[in-house]
Structures are given as structure tokens and as C-alpha cells.
Amino acid sequence: MRNLTEETATEAVLEKLEGTEDPRLKAVMTSLIKHLHGFIREIEPTEEEWMAGIRFLTEVGQKCDDVRQEFILLSDVLGVTILVDSINHRVSEGLTETSVLGPFYVDGAPLLSPPVDIAGATEGTPLIVSGRVRDPDGAPIAGALLDVWQTAPNGLYDVQDSDQPAFNLRGRMRTDADGGYEFRTVLPVSYPIATDGPVGRMLEAVGRHPYRPAHVHFIVSAEGFAPVTTQLFVEGDPYIDSDAVFGVKDTLVVPFGESDDPTLAERWGLVPPVRTVAYDFGLKRQA
Ligand code: BEZ
Ligand code: FE
Numbered sequence: 384m385r386n387l388t389e390e391t392a393t394e395a396v397l398e399k400l401e402g403t404e405d406p407r408l409k410a411v412m413t414s415l416i417k418h419l420h421g422f423i424r425e426i427e428p429t430e431e432e433w434m435a436g437i438r439f440l441t442e443v444g445q446k447c448d449d450v451r452q453e454f455i456l457l458s459d460v461l462g463v464t465i466l467v468d469s470i471n472h473r474v475s476e477g478l479t480e481t482s483v484l485g486p487f488y489v490d491g492a493p494l495l496s497p498p499v500d501i502a503g504a505t506e507g508t509p510l511i512v513s514g515r516v517r518d519p520d521g522a523p524i525a526g527a528l529l530d531v532w533q534t535a536p537n538g539l540y541d542v543q544d545s546d547q548p549a550f551n552l553r554g555r556m557r558t559d560a561d562g563g564y565e566f567r568t569v570l571p572v573s574y575p576i577a578t579d580g581p582v583g584r585m586l587e588a589v590g591r592h593p594y595r596p597a598h599v600h601f602i603v604s605a606e607g608f609a610p611v612t613t614q615l616f617v618e619g620d621p622y623i624d625s626d627a628v629f630g631v632k633d634t635l636v637v638p639f640g641e642s643d644d645p646t647l648a649e650r651w652g653l654v655p656p657v658r659t660v661a662y663d664f665g666l667k668r669q670a
Contacts, residue, residue, distance in 0.1 A: 393420040439581055446580040450542070452486055456582045459483060459628040460591075472611075478519060478665040482614045482630040485600065487540040492530060492553040498651070499566035501554040505547070507536040507569030509653055510639065512615075514662045515562040516603060523562025524666065527605035530555045531566070533598070538574030567651055570639065570658055571597040573622050586627070593627050596620035601664070608666035615662055637662050 387395050396416050403409040428436070446453035458464045464483050472481040495501070502509070516527035532553040534540050541547040558564050575593040577583065586593055597617040604610035616623060616636045623631055641656040642648075648655040 389424075393417065396420070439585070442581040450486075451577070451580075453580050453582055455486060456576060456580070457585075459485075459576070460582055460586060462629045465629045472609075474667055475519070478667050479603070479611050479613055480632045480634050481612055482632065482635060483628055484602075484612050485628075487542060488532060488600065488602070489542060489550070489553060492532065492550050492555050495554045495556050495566075497556075497559075497565070499554060499556045499564075500568075501531065501552050502567055502569045503548065503551060505535050505551060505569050508658055509651070510568050510570045510658045510660065511565065511642075511647065511651060512568060512599065512660050512662070513563070513565040514664065516558050516564065516605065516664045516666060517562060518608070518666060519668060521665075523558070524605045524608070525558055525560045525562055527558040527562065527564075527603060527608075527664075527666070528555060529558070529564055529664075530602040530604075531568075532600045533568065533571045534574055536569060536572055538572055568599070571599050571617060573597045573620055576627050591627065592622075592625065594622045595626055595628060596622040596631060598630075603664045603666065605666055607669055609669050611664065611666060613664075615660065 384395060393416065397413060400409055400412050400416075403412065426432075443453045443457055455464065458467075468481050468483060474480055512531075516524045516529070518524055532540070535544065535547060535552060537544065539547070541549060541551040541553065552568060554566065556564055556566060573594050573596050576595060578586065578593045583593060597620050598614040600612075600614050602610060602612050614630060614635060616631055618636050618638045623636060637660055639658060639660045642659045643655045644657075645655055647659070648657050651657065
């Protein structure tokens, strides 16, 4: 325990874990110490650099409050959130892949009945989103719950924008007897994550932009199936291959096309062509 050196420091700290009763905690702490020491050995920081790192983490913590979570944002931009997500949601081919929840989910959005319109008075290009929720065999799931949310065309969620009513561009809906859903919204846009904190400064320092490609968020759930937190991304978006939080997966990039179908347009009081996107969700059975 005395005379710790560069050579003996890691072993000495690891030995201190001998009394840890919880085996999972012991495994986590062992790995943390090994990797943290490995990082320091690789970087060989000056004392000034180490203090700059401590100051950065302190500022990340100080930026957090009830609505702002700078540590999660840090985890997002370092790819840790999507790594944890991928490890915890390994899905088989054909089932819907997951993506990051993000900080703007609000529990308790209104449960809407058809015709479901989450856009209200929001100005923007009308968009009809439709599809089915299916089980792993492709059979439709009736009564599945979709919880959806997105930004307005100004790139802001209702909770960031006092000009939007509460729960604007949010809603929950259930699938019909054929597992189908359909709702009206507006075309989503790409938008920047919050850059007015230490994470924004870090992105700038390493020459990264803060944008997320245009997307609509979903949490899809049904009794007996594992809920899926995911997003649908607009094919062709300029940021599709450089999402600031690494949330894009090929299977979630979909064409937001146009339909000339007069029945669809009439159903929604629109004039063709109408912007549309179709996507079928595939849910995994609950383990
Ligand atoms: C979002 O898509 O809402 C989001 C995700 C991660 C960080 C910031 C925003
Ligand atoms: Fe988002």
C-alpha cells in the first residue's frame, strides 16, 4: 500500500475491492479502474490537462437541472447511449430496431382516437404517417399503443418553445383490429442538439456539427411484447450519415414520399399530392 508507482498503482487499487460483497459491483469497479488507469497511461496527461478534464466534468454536472441533462447529452455524443441501447436490445432480422429516447420524451401525451392529428395548428408541410404493428410472424397486433413525438418545423419541441401549446406534435394512439395506425403530422426537420453547454463546446473543439437528421420518435408497446423505443428518419436528409448522437440505423431510414391518392387526401382534407411515410413496426415477444 505504500510507495505506489506507475507500475504498481493499478494493482494496489484493485486489491482494495477484495471486500466488495456484490459480485456485479466488484466486476464493474474492477473494469472501471482498469480502463481508467489504462486511459491515463495511454494519454499521460499533464496536471493542467487533468484539471481541465475535471473542470469539464464539473461543468457538465453544473449544467444539469430538472429539464436539462448534460451527462446524458455527453453520453449521447460519445456514442455511449446507443452502445448501451444496442447491447440491451439485440433484435432479430425483420423486427424494429431501437434508437435513443432523447431528452424530450414527455409521459402522458393525450390518447387520441381516429382521425389522429398531432399537428393541430402547426404550420408546415402536412405528413400522413401510417402502417401496421406486427408480431414476429408478421401477424398484425390489434390494440398496440404508439406514443409519438417530434419537433415543429422550427426545430423545437413543445417543451422548448413557449409558442407551442403543451403536447403539440405529441400523441398516443392504438392500432385498429388489423394492427393498423394512421396519423397526421407535419414533415419533421433536422435540428441541432443543445450547444449552450460544455458538450456543445466539446463538439466545436473537435470539429463536429450538432445536428440530428429529421426524425419522428416512437415508443411502440403491446401486451406480451417488448416495448420498442425508436425513430424513423427521413431518407435523403443531409445529416443522415452524421447524426450527432449516432441514432441512425439503415432499417429506420425510410422514404418520406408523396401520394396522389385522392381518397387519402380527401380523408385528411388535403389536396394531392400528399406527403406520406409508411412503416410497419415488428415487435419481439416478451421474454
Ligand atoms: C432527440 O432526438 O430528441 C435527441 C436525442 C439525443 C440528444 C438530443 C436530442
Ligand atoms: Fe428528436
